[in-house]
Every structure is written in C-alpha cells, then in structure tokens.
Amino acid sequence: MLLELIDIHKSYKIHGRKTEILSGISFSAEKGEMIAIMGESGAGKSTLLNIAGGILRADSGKLIYDSDEINIASKKELDLYRREHIGFIVQDFALISDRDVEENIAIPLRIRKINRSQRSIIISQALMEVGLKGEEKTYPCMMSGGEQQRVAIARALATDPDIILADEPTGSLDSENADNVLNLLRMVCEKGKTVIIVTHDKEVASRCNRIVKIERRRRD
Amino acid sequence: MFLFNELIIYMKKGFLITCVIITCIATAIVLSNLTTLIVHEAETDLQEYNETYADGKYYGIGDKLMGDVEDVFVKQDNCIDILINMNNWLHNNKYFKYFEGRADQISYISNEIEGEFKDTYNDILNAFWLGPDDIEHFEIKTCEGSIFKETDFYHNKSLTNEPGRLCDGELPIVMGCRFRNKYEVGDTLDIYNFFYVGKAKIIGFLEANSKTVDSNGNIYVLDDSVILPFFTDFSGEESSIYMRCLFLQKNNGKLYSKLTAEDLQDMVNEYMSYLGITGAYFVFGAKNQWQVVFATNLDNMINDIGKIAIGITAFSSITLAIFLFVKIKKSERYFGIMAINGFNKNQIRYLVLLEVLMIITMSLVLGIAITGLIHDISYQEYDVNYLKGLFPLVITGIAGFVIGEFNIENQELSSLISRKE
Numbered sequence: 064m065l066l067e068l069i070d071i072h073k074s075y076k077i078h079g080r081k082t083e084i085l086s087g088i089s090f091s092a093e094k095g096e097m098i099a100i101m102g103e104s105g106a107g108k109s110t111l112l113n114i115a116g117g118i119l120r121a122d123s124g125k126l127i128y129d130s131d132e133i134n135i136a137s138k139k140e141l142d143l144y145r146r147e148h149i150g151f152i153v154q155d156f157a158l159i160s161d162r163d164v165e166e167n168i169a170i171p172l173r174i175r176k177i178n179r180s181q182r183s184i185i186i187s188q189a190l191m192e193v194g195l196k197g198e199e200k201t202y203p204c205m206m207s208g209g210e211q212q213r214v215a216i217a218r219a220l221a222t223d224p225d226i227i228l229a230d231e232p233t234g235s236l237d238s239e240n241a242d243n244v245l246n247l248l249r250m251v252c253e254k255g256k257t258v259i260i261v262t263h264d265k266e267v268a269s270r271c272n273r274i275v276k277i278e279r280r281r282r283d
Numbered sequence: 284m285f286l287f288n289e290l291i292i293y294m295k296k297g298f299l300i301t302c303v304i305i306t307c308i309a310t311a312i313v314l315s316n317l318t319t320l321i322v323h324e325a326e327t328d329l330q331e332y333n334e335t336y337a338d339g340k341y342y343g344i345g346d347k348l349m350g351d352v353e354d355v356f357v358k359q360d361n362c363i364d365i366l367i368n369m370n371n372w373l374h375n376n377k378y379f380k381y382f383e384g385r386a387d388q389i390s391y392i393s394n395e396i397e398g399e400f401k402d403t404y405n406d407i408l409n410a411f412w413l414g415p416d417d418i419e420h421f422e423i424k425t426c427e428g429s430i431f432k433e434t435d436f437y438h439n440k441s442l443t444n445e446p447g448r449l450c451d452g453e454l455p456i457v458m459g460c461r462f463r464n465k466y467e468v469g470d471t472l473d474i475y476n477f478f479y480v481g482k483a484k485i486i487g488f489l490e491a492n493s494k495t496v497d498s499n500g501n502i503y504v505l506d507d508s509v510i511l512p513f514f515t516d517f518s519g520e521e522s523s524i525y526m527r528c529l530f531l532q533k534n535n536g537k538l539y540s541k542l543t544a545e546d547l548q549d550m551v552n553e554y555m556s557y558l559g560i561t562g563a564y565f566v567f568g569a570k571n572q573w574q575v576v577f578a579t580n581l582d583n584m585i586n587d588i589g590k591i592a593i594g595i596t597a598f599s600s601i602t603l604a605i606f607l608f609v610k611i612k613k614s615e616r617y618f619g620i621m622a623i624n625g626f627n628k629n630q631i632r633y634l635v636l637l638e639v640l641m642i643i644t645m646s647l648v649l650g651i652a653i654t655g656l657i658h659d660i661s662y663q664e665y666d667v668n669y670l671k672g673l674f675p676l677v678i679t680g681i682a683g684f685v686i687g688e689f690n691i692e693n694q695e696l697s698s699l700i701s702r703k704e
C-alpha cells in the first residue's frame with residue numbers, strides 16, 4: 064500500500080457543539096490507482112482528503128505512507144510529508160490571479176528552492192504535458208476554466224508528487240472541459256501516480272478504478 | 284531568498300497604507316528626538332559653571348531682542364529706560380547676585396612701531412569688561428599697581444553721537460600678568476572698541492592665574508587679557524544707539540544663586556511683565572523660558588511635542604493593527620494557495636512578521652535619517668538618543684506581532700484554501 068488511513072476520527076465545533084464528522088474511517092490507496100471518493104454533501108469527503116494530504120490534522124488515527132507511519136501530532140512531519148509526496152487540485156483552481164501561468168507554477172518550485180534554469184525546464188515540460196505549451200506569460204483570468212484547471216494540474220505535477228489529491232476538479236467545468244481534465248488525470252495515473260478524486264459526478268467516478276463511498280453520519 | 288521574494292510581492296498589496304504608517308512612525312521618532320534636542324539646547328548652557336567660588340551656581344542670562352523683536356523693541360521711546368531698569372533690578376536683587384563681566388576684544392595701536400604707522404597699524408587684544416561687583420566676588424587682586432576704584436565704573440566723558448566714542452580722558456585699565464614684561468604701570472595705549480575709543484592708562488597688573496567666569500559659563504583666566512571697567516554711562520541721552528547697546532551687553536551677564544534656573548526665570552518673567560517686555564530675557568537652561576516664535580515656554584513646548592508624538596504613535600499603532608488584521612483576513616485565500624503549494628504555517632507567520640519588521644525597519648531608517656538631518660542643521664553638539672524612537676516601534680511592533688499570531692494560530696491550513704478571494 065502506498066497510502067493508508069486507519070481509524071481516522073475528526074470532529075468540528077459546529078455552533079459551539081462538537082460534531083464528529085469522521086468516526087473511525089479507514090481508507091487505502093495503491094500506487095497507480097485512480098480512486099473516486101463519493102458521498103452526499105457534508106459527509107466529510109473534503110475533510111478526509113485534507114487529512115490524507117496533511118493540511119488538516121485528524122483527532123486520532125494513523126496515516127501511513129509507503130509503510131512508514133507519519134506522526135500526525137507532529138506539524139513538521141506532516142509539512143514534510145505534504146511537500147514531498149502530495150499534489151493538490153481544487154475545484155476553483157487556486158491560481159493566484161495577479162501572477163502569470165509561469166509564476167503560478169513556479170510557486171511550489173521556489174518553495175522547494177529549485178533554481179531558475181531548472182524551474183523553466185520543469186515549467187515548460189509540465190505545460191507541455193497538460194497541453195498548454197507556450198502559455199507561460201498568460202494570466203489565469205484570460206483562460207477558460209478548463210485551461211485554468213490544467214494549469215493547476217501542471218502546478219501539482221511540477222514537483223513530481225506520488226499522490227494527487229483532487230477535490231471536485233471538474234466541479235466548475237462544462238462536460239467537454241471536464242472530459243479533458245479527466246483524461247489528463249487518467250494519463251497522470253498511468254504514469255504511476257496515485258490519483259484520489261472527490262466527486263459528485265457518477266460519470267467521473269465511473270472512469271476511476273475504484274469508488275469509495277462515505278456515508279453521512281446521522282447528527283443528533 | 285524565496286521568502287524574501289514572496290515578502291516583496293506580499294508587501295506590494297496595500298503599500299500606500301504601509302507608506303502612511305511608515306511616515307507616521309518615523310514622525311513619532313523624529314518628534315520624540317526633537318524634545319531631546321530642545322531640552323539639550325536649553326541644557327548645554329546650564330553648565331555647572333564654577334564651584335570653586337561658593338556653594339551657589341552661575342546662570343547665564345541672555346536676551347532675545349534680536350531681529351524683528353529688536354526692531355519692535357527699539358521703536359519704544361523708553362527702551363533705554365527699560366534696559367537701565369532691568370540692569371538695576373538685576374543688581375539689586377536679594378535672591379541672586381548679578382555679574383556683568385564679559386569677554387571681548389579690543390584693537391590697539393601698537394607701541395612697537397611708534398611713529399610711522401601709528402594711525403594704521405593696529406593689533407587685537409583679548410579684553411575683559413569687568414563688572415563693578417566682579418572684583419570682590421571673584422577675589423581679583425593686583426600684584427603691582429592698583430585695581431579699579433568704584434568711581435572708575437562711572438564714565439562721564441564728553442560724547443559724540445557715534446557709538447565707539449572718542450573720549451578726552453584716559454580709561455583706567457588693568458593688565459593680565461603676561462603683560463608685565465611689556466608694559467609698566469602708568470603706560471598708555473590707544474585702544475578702540477565699540478564702547479570706547481581713546482587713551483587707556485595702565486593702573487595695575489593682575490596676579491597670575493586670576494580668574495572669573497565668562498558669560499558662556501566657563502572659567503575665564505585673565506592672564507592674557509586687558510581688563511576694562513564695565514562702566515555705566517548715564518550721560519548719553521543723545522546717543523541712544525550707544526546707550527542701548529551698552530545696556531543690552533550689560534544685561535547679558537550671569538546670575539549667581541542657590542535657586543534653580545526655573546525659579547530665577549520665574550522672577551525674571553515677573554519683572555519683565557512689569558516692564559512690559561515679556562519673553563525678552565531668559566535664564567540659560569531654564570525650561571520655563573519663553574519661546575517668542577511659538578508664543579509658549581519651553582516646558583510647554585516639550586510637553587506638547589511629547590503629546591503629539593504619543594498621539595501619532597497611538598494612531599500609527601492602531602492603523603497598523605487594523606491594516607494588518609484586514610490584510611491578513613484578505614490574504615487568507617492566498618495563504619491557503621501557498622499552503623497547498625508546500626508552505627507551512629511558520630512560513631505564513633514569517634511572512635506576516637517580516638512585513639511588520641520591514642515596516643519598523645523602514646520607519647526607523649526614515650526617522651533616524653530625518654532626526655540626523657535636523658541634528659545636522661541645528662548645529663547642536665549632542666548625542667541623538669535614537670533609543671527614544673524605539674518607544675513607538677515597540678508599541679507598533681507588538682501590535683503587529685499579536686495580530687499576526689492571533690490570526691494565523693487558530694487556523695487550519697485546509698480552511699484557508701476554502702476562503703473566497
């Protein structure tokens with residue numbers, strides 16, 4: 064197993080009351096798998112994905128990457144894990160609007176202290192992979208939603224992570240663009256990366272290897 | 284390096300407000316240092332003049348009758364009477380003793396090339412106008428000849444209307460001990476000075492190392508000086524410029540007292556208001572002296588500037604706090620994007636704190652630069668206390684730090700990304 068989440072608990076304070084969203088969920092993904100996480104709104108899909116990606120800490124449970132347990136109590140280990148292994152894609156692309164495509168993709172590379180010349184090689188390669196060759200100087204606002212999401216995918220791929228976590232990547236795209244993005248993710252997956260997609264769309268889910276359903280807990 | 288790049292991009296947002304805040308903090312720094320300068324300006328003059336003579340202190344007294352103020356003063360018909368009254372008051376006060384003594388220079392026609400160039404060749408000598416009370420107080424004695432008699436201080440020779448009048452008689456003078464090998468008692472010199480032009484007759488030589496205090500407050504050794512009696516001349520009704528200048532000088536002496544400069548200034552203020560010349564005279568070092576230009580006294584000025592500085596500090600702290608709060612709130616989405624790109628919480632925190640530090644550094648640099656400039660053009664030799672500027676910085680810095688920490692600490696990275704832009 065590449066990634067394992069075991070007995071994950073997570074609760075939020077909602078209206079001053081502690082409400083458990085995830086109560087003992089376990090989940091695992093193998094290398095090269097493309098998994099869809101489905102479930103009704105509020106079930107905790109995003110919560111689970113964020114825990115898997117290390118930007119949200121579970122209250123309890125285990126996070127195991129490549130048979131090494133990551134101490135979820137340690138911010139440092141989580142930060143490191145996230146930086147080394149995880150690429151994020153979100154519904155609204157999370158591009159910085161006043162920076163051009165090149166600068167947006169450069170952010171994770173700069174954080175990882177990759178030098179300028181290497182950066183430009185990586186960026187043009189990533190753009191080629193998502194079919195946006197030569198768009199380095201374009202600003203996100205001048206692109207369609209599909210194109211923006213492809214830039215976001217290029218950015219996620221730039222650091223060569225093993226796991227891509229996508230929270231409703233096609234949620235704000237029309238079917239044609241959604242298809243493009245999905246094909247792209249499929250391709251990424253075939254190169255040996257693990258792709259986990261949270262989606263409401265059965266069409267999207269049907270193109271994954273496996274579907275994981277999360278039930279909404281009944282609240283008191 | 285990366286963080287620095289991000290910082291610059293981050294700081295560009297709302298940079299105009301940042302500039303306003305920087306200017307405010309810098310102003311507060313400048314103002315708090317300005318009070319140092321003003322206090323200093325008053326205090327430089329307050330040297331503890333000379334403790335060898337007695338248990339009191341010497342305080343210089345000066346006037347502000349210069350420039351425009353002088354022009355107005357001179358137009359008063361009784362301006363000379365006012366000056367003479369002031370002089371009498373100074374001399375007849377039970378709370379302090381008054382000394383007129385003052386260092387000056389005189390020209391004299393050299394004896395050495397007597398004859399040929401008598402009218403054109405002249406030389407400069409240090410001179411000291413000794414007041415009537417100085418001799419006794421400073422225990423000034425002669426080693427040869429005699430010292431001035433009381434009558435030597437009343438000079439009633441015929442006058443011209445010009446200042447620096449040619450006099451018929453001979454002004455008695457005493458020489459410092461250095462002159463003993465050059466002159467003898469009874470020799471005469473042709474001297475000229477604003478207050479006297481004519482013959483001067485040596486009546487004695489001072490003991491070596493005779494001392495007094497000059498009007499700048501320093502001990503003044505008389506060995507190299509020609510000692511002149513600082514005479515009083517009441518006969519010059521028609522030479523008003525002369526009389527005015529004479530008494531202006533005579534009233535710029537020093538007070539000897541056990542009281543503080545402020546107490547003395549209070550007395551001077553009271554008498555000045557009686558004479559109708561409020562603000563004209565100031566006791567060196569007194570913080571309650573009147574600032575003619577600002578129509579207030581120094582103490583009030585320092586207080587006011589201090590209050591303004593505190594006000595600006597409070598304003599800039601609050602503005603900085605609000606600015607940071609709003610900016611962080613608005614940047615949450617950006618922080619979230621940085622987080623999914625690999626930023627950790629500490630890096631976000633550094634970004635916020637570095638901005639605060641940058642604002643503070645820039646304010647400090649600007650504040651010190653302006654203070655330094657004011658310091659330079661004020662011709663005052665004193666150490667600028669830049670630490671004073673840290674007061675506003677500490678307050679604003681703490682405000683910034685608390686806001687930054689407070690905002691970032693309780694946030695999950697995952698909730699930052701879900702913020703709308």
Ligand SMILES: Nc1ncnc2c1ncn2[C@@H]1O[C@H](COP(=O)(O)OP(=O)(O)OP(=O)(O)O)[C@@H](O)[C@H]1O
Nearest residue numbers: 075076077084103104105106107108109110111698
């Ligand atoms: N930071 C938070 N603080 C409090 N409650 C939260 C927080 N994040 C999520 N929740 C709550 O937890 C529940 C699950 O949220 P989550 O976003 O994981 O659901 P989801 O399955 O992704 O739903 P959707 O399909 O609408 O995106 C929701 O009821 C939500 O209101």
Ligand SMILES: [Mg+2]
Nearest residue numbers: 108109110230
């Ligand atoms: Mg969700």
